[in-house]
Amino acid sequence: MHGRVKITAMMIMLCLSLMLGACSAPTNTNGSSQTKANHTATSSNSDGQAAVQAQTRTVKTLKGDVEVPANPKRVASDQYMGHLLKLGIIPVGVRSYMLNEAWIDQSGYPKEKLAGIKDLGEFPMDLEELTVLQPDLIIGSIEKNIDSYQKVGTTVFLPYWEGESTAGPLDKFRRISEIFGKQKEAEQWITEYEKKAAEARTKFKVSLKTERRFQLYKSPINRYMFWQRKAAITEVRPFIRC
Numbered sequence: 577m578h579g580r581v582k583i584t585a586m587m588i589m590l591c592l593s594l595m596l597g598a599c600s601a602p603t604n605t606n607g608s609s610q611t612k613a614n615h616t617a618t619s620s621n622s623d624g625q626a627a628v629q630a631q632t633r634t635v636k637t638l639k640g641d642v643e644v645p646a647n648p649k650r651v652a653s654d655q656y657m658g659h660l661l662k663l664g665i666i667p668v669g670v671r672s673y674m675l676n677e678a679w680i681d682q683s684g685y686p687k688e689k690l691a692g693i694k695d696l697g698e699f700p701m702d703l704e705e706l707t708v709l710q711p712d713l714i715i716g717s718i719e720k721n722i723d724s725y726q727k728v729g730t731t732v733f734l735p736y737w738e739g740e741s742t743a744g745p746l747d748k749f750r751r752i753s754e755i756f757g758k759q760k761e762a763e764q765w766i767t768e769y770e771k772k773a774a775e776a777r778t779k780f781k782v783s784l785k786t787e788r789r790f791q792l793y794k795s796p797i798n799r800y801m802f803w804q805r806k807a808a809i810t811e812v813r814p815f816i817r818c
Contacts, residue, residue, distance in 0.1 A: 632644065632645060635732055635755050637734070645713060646757065647756075650711045651667045651711060651714075652709060654699060654715070654717055656717070656752055659748060662749065662765055663758045668693065669693065669694035669695075670693055670694075670701075671695075671697065671699065671701060675690075675695055699721060700718070700721035707728050713732065713755075714731040714732070717733075717734060717735055734748075746769075749765075
């Protein structure tokens with residue numbers, strides 16, 4: 577009798593142990609899943625924050641550091657249209673003068689790609705029209721206009737004239753490329769230009785008594801100018817329209 581009771585008691589204890597084990601297993605699984613989910617969420621949040629951080633860059637200007645979009649899609653500029661086009665950036669709006677320069681027809685640049693560029697008048701660009709365009713980046717070349725542009729959107733001040741002088745076209749090209757993080761593309765273009773310029777120097781060396789200059793040859797959005805000087809001093813310079 578006592579033996580049967582002991583066996584029964586042991587069976588009951590075994591069943592209870594199995595039941596407790598079965599109940600506790602899902603709890604542990606859920607705990608592990610929750611931890612994994614939290615980790616995933618944390619990772620996702622970290623990735624998201626990293627992505628947000630990567631969407632902007634800081635550009636140093638004469639008016640201080642400016643946080644700009646890493647990959648702006650709607651750029652408006654009151655100068656430097658030729659430079660922007662070289663970097664593969666088609667502005668949404670520019671000054672009237674830049675849309676009417678003779679180099680555009682001579683460049684061979686597809687007119688359909690330029691057709692959508694909005695005429696924003698002369699200095700300063702028309703603020704109402706500029707606002708309608710909703711630019712995510714504005715480039716201004718005259719300091720007194722920068723405050724007005726900043727009321728419309730993120731603005732970078734890149735002066736065309738600095739005192740009584742202006743930087744060379746290649747220097748300007750490099751500065752603009754820094755705004756967009758396209759220094760590599762700019763240097764590739766400059767390297768190609770310098771190669772062509774060296775070939776041109778060799779081909780067109782001449783000696784004249786008086787100094788004069790004339791158009792040597794054209795390339796898309798660019799012309800090379802040839803200076804002929806006394807004592808056979810010759811050089812080729814880039815003539816990059818802005």
